[in-house]
Amino acid sequence: MALLTDDVFVSMPPMPLEYEGRDVVARFCAGIFGSGRRFDLVPTRANGQPAFGTYLRAHTGIRHGTGLFVLTLAGDRICAMTRFENSVLPSFGLLRSLP
Secondary structure, three states, rough: OOOOOEEEEEEEEEEEEEEEEEHHHHHHHHHOOOOOOOOEEEEEOOOOOOEEEEEEEEEOOOOOEEEEEEEEEEEOOOEEEEEEHHHHHHHOOOEEEEO
């Protein structure tokens, strides 16, 4: 959370959900990533920006793609995150699931 700017903004098109501010975004991220579920992040780029395919580990060991997070940076900090549904993964050379 230390990498987030005070006014960080999260959006998830096409869903109309948006979060703004470090505390609100930190709670949002904790709800997703701190829930005991295990995620793997696979780096890629989107429009020249850093991005990560997110994969949720199933109890079988298979990792299912859950979406793509695109980061917008302000210097060395994250000022925005845009989350896209898993249907975009192949457009970034990412698989829908990983063994």
